[in-house]
Amino acid sequence: MAEVMQVVREQITRTLASKPTSLELFKNKVNALNYSEILKLRQTERLHQEETLAPPVLELKERLKPELLELIRQQRLNRLCHGTLFRKMSSRRRQDKLWYCRLSPNHKVLHYGDVEEETEMPSIEALQDKIPVADIKNVVTGKDCPHMKENKGKQTKEVLDLAFSITYDVEEYSLNFIASSRTDFCLWTDGLSVLLGKEMSSESMRSELEILLSMEIKLRLLDLENVPIPDAAPPIPKPPSNFNFCYDFSQTEQ
Structure with missing residues (x-):
């Protein structure tokens, strides 16, 4: 029963957020927001929130702020x-x-x-x-x-x-x-x-900064669509035992 009430509440609040201009339009939008549609919206919003709150994304935001300010x-x-x-x-x-x-x-x-x-x-x-x-x-x-x-x-x-x-x-x-x-x-x-x-x-x-940050983050993450973003960077591998495979440019060629 509680789940049903929550869905009905979301139907009404989400429809009112779109500012319908007539009662007929309100009814049509409420009916269009059935249970499956609300589940899809919840999942999309949850994924978006998880993505934007990931530590690497938050770090990227802080790096972008000075440029956007x-x-x-x-x-x-x-x-x-x-x-x-x-x-x-x-x-x-x-x-x-x-x-x-x-x-x-x-x-x-x-x-x-x-x-x-x-x-x-x-x-x-x-x-x-x-x-x-x-x-x-x-x-x-x-x-x-x-x-x-x-x-x-x-x-x-x-x-x-x-x-x-x-x-x-x-x-x-x-x-x-x-x-x-x-x-x-x-x-x-x-x-x-x-x-x-x-x-x-x-x-x-503050509003403009949030809009610019959101747009910039979305652009930066386009190539990572549907790719899970880890909370921490992968570990850096240990250095090789020697660097003999590297060419030494410091030596003057004869």
């Missing part, structure tokens, strides 16, 4: 060079003016300035103000931002989750941002962390 860092810097459109917030109206910020191609200066309308990518020359990256002291987020402290208690959680600030020269000076989406927030806070020599910490970075 560097790829993400470069993507973040490229995104900052392209720049992003932000909206200013005032006490009277929540959103009233537009401004653009972008990093110089040599990664040494942040250029920013007001824009009249939504522009795809204004030139650096069109942005009136700049901050040398060397002058940036820190990046703060959420309720620690100066523009959030000024309106403490009045900001919604949605705005707090999108707010970040750059402090520079001395602590009183800051450049305040409110991203238009969580994606832009992650891209910018990660990119600024890279500029400051710090580790990236956003949820987007």
Whole structure:
């Protein structure tokens, strides 16, 4: 009885995970997920899990991480060079003016300035103000931002989750941002962390790293499909009693 209930539970949860758009579609997918199909899915998932958790695979993941993290860092810097459109917030109206910020191609200066309308990518020359990256002291987020402290208690959680600030020269000076989406927030806070020599910490970075690792591992293991991966490397055989069979290149030929 317990096994039957578990299968029914899996039928429902797996079908709901596919987000059916109608009750009829839900019924069709539940009926298609019969006992034998669920057994096949369980076996496939178990084999995949065993494969990805094998010690050699975990070791390979750790070796791949630095290369993939560097790829993400470069993507973040490229995104900052392209720049992003932000909206200013005032006490009277929540959103009233537009401004653009972008990093110089040599990664040494942040250029920013007001824009009249939504522009795809204004030139650096069109942005009136700049901050040398060397002058940036820190990046703060959420309720620690100066523009959030000024309106403490009045900001919604949605705005707090999108707010970040750059402090520079001395602590009183800051450049305040409110991203238009969580994606832009992650891209910018990660990119600024890279500029400051710090580790990236956003949820987007962690998600992208897992996706890249999964893809890279699958590519590396293509030739080992259906081949069991041992937990440990095979033992190294003992060296031969002598090496007389080797040619000695150190001797000058006459």
